Amino acid sequence: MQQQLILYLACAWTLCAGSGDWCYQSQFSCDHQCNAPENWDHASRNCAGRSQSPVNIVTRKTMKDDRLTPLKFENYQHIFRGLIKNNGHSVQVGVSHPSTISGGGLSTTYKAVQFHLHWGNNGGPGSEHTIDGEQYPMELHIVHMKSQYSDLGTALRDKEGVAVLGFFYEMSNSPNRKYESLINALRNIKPTNGNTTLSPIALAELIPPEQNLTSYYRYKGSLTTPDCSESVVWTVFENPIPLSMDQLKAFSELRFQNGKPLVKNFRPLQPLNGRTVFRSGGAAVMISSALLVVALAVGLEVSQPN
Template identity: 40%
Template structure:
């Protein structure tokens, strides 16, 4: 069989039975897994109208003054975290002492984990794109709305999950503290990092007043549409030396873990908002928060 015909046969087989999902970079005729274009066959939510990631056209984002600075708890505290290879990414588990509120989010949230999406040495791999440009890497910090006890519970609430997105931009100098995380990726199974601080990787709260907000989904199956996304305008540095080292991690297939990102999804009528960049320290009445939430989630409510 030719390669093209072989792949068609594999795709037909996937239509008639369950299969593991994978990223496009993993898919081949030897691996019977569903690449992103076929996720919807097993996970219907992946074909929904509020999917992530998206391309953010910065000039079309609507300024919303209710998007005040977020409140971060536990970012400066030393914590012990475990790192696990889940087959498609490496998850860094976070303790419940790391919390998030403010920024017009509909409640208080506790952290669950952080993880990364990247490309490979010659190609960028962020999930969100800015004005059509894909950046080298993206970090997600996943938070669960209180009082939910797990992601599975939070996924049933339209605002049950708050995801913070940090985009990495290539720089001449290393991100000094990122080396510790990159090294952990190379020995990822059951590895523990002690005395780790999130503030070693992400900027201080004072530098995170500028961000984009939209309603979307998880970027992996089952693509649950229950996420309030915050994509920060400030990028994080990563050097050309550090980019290829990230791929020391391995997929469940044994292949190098590269290109572990989902392609951008249609906006489908959603509005992307941005914080009031001109004067982020202004305070607003609770009415503003209620108005923002009504706008952000009205589209979702219309779907039910």
């Protein structure tokens, strides 16, 4: 980290004031001078806002909201062949068929637009959101917009125009077969702007079963890339998705536009600035269960004779 800072400071002296492109810290170099995360507000003023994402979710400070019932997923089982692309910042897949989410405290129905991922380096820490300071290897974002809008740009002008579902990944001893088509496609999109048609897949295959999606957190935030519009209703799920180490490492074989490995493409954590993170009833049960286990353990220890 110190070496990266020294490199950044050394290059900053020659950074062109008019440079408007943005990048991750792992992409910045003297050969590719760009606005790293701490300077994203140079690329877009929104990035200096007070309701930015991602955030660290401190579970003991979350507030239970009884309105956060299980979400209703429509057409998530629908099989489609989307275009998968290395856009220079992430892997992104467009969703062209009408898959929607509603309920769960959302004000209306939202339709899926695209999904993309954020990861570390060869399976290392890489999620954008963290739970009690824990950073997972990777995070999936399924981006939705209100159904009445026809394009994302219009939706982002609405303070609640976009709803993003966030899912964490964890390392598994065995590969996740449901991810084979996605992982296999990565070898065809290694360079920036590389794209190919994804083998038939359904959104439901990429996420945990619906019955395991009752535990989640909700807060108002922003896009995690410029222009950082503060128009996002975030839903971050507790239950992680398993991937093998080889599957996680496959993402690190992609390349940024400057040819460097596309790794650590996550934005640093942003301050809550007084915002409240709410939790669903399912998340509350899990927290209560954890406390119950601790209480029982303490009780047993106290009851043991000297």
